[in-house]
Amino acid sequence: MIKGIGIDIVNVNRIKEVLSRWGDKFLKRVFSLNEIDYCLKKTYPHQHLAARFAAKEAFLKALGTSLDKGISLKDIEVKIDKNGVPFLTLNINKQYKTFKNIFLSISHEREFAVAIVILGEDNVFGNS
DSSP states (O other): OEEEEEEEEEEHHHHHHHHHHHTHHHHHHHSOHHHHHHHHTSSSHHHHHHHHHHHHHHHHHHHTOOGGGSOOGGGEEEEEOTTSOEEEEEOOOGGGOOOSEEEEEEEEOSSEEEEEEEEEOTTTTSOO
16 A cells, blocks of 8 residues: 655756755755765766755655654665665654655756655555
């Protein structure tokens, strides 16, 4: 059973401008150290940061909540598995952990980054 779906799109230039204005203060408030390290090693770090920002926002939308409910963007972390597939890890209040599966897809190109999150229980798509 699907418990929530969230999608978000971010203009890469918006992230670039915020980073230019606030620098490390912005990075450390929104992203984990692992996310910062991963993104800043890339040729186009702003695209990767924007994709992670979109993933965090999409997760909140899938939950049906907002940042004023005790969740920080930094508590939602995008990681990459050994096959290069992104996934979310959470350091949030237990009340929000009522789902068994988190599905994440992210994409980015020059101007935009997008992410979709689906929250579900076991066998969310009816597979046995």
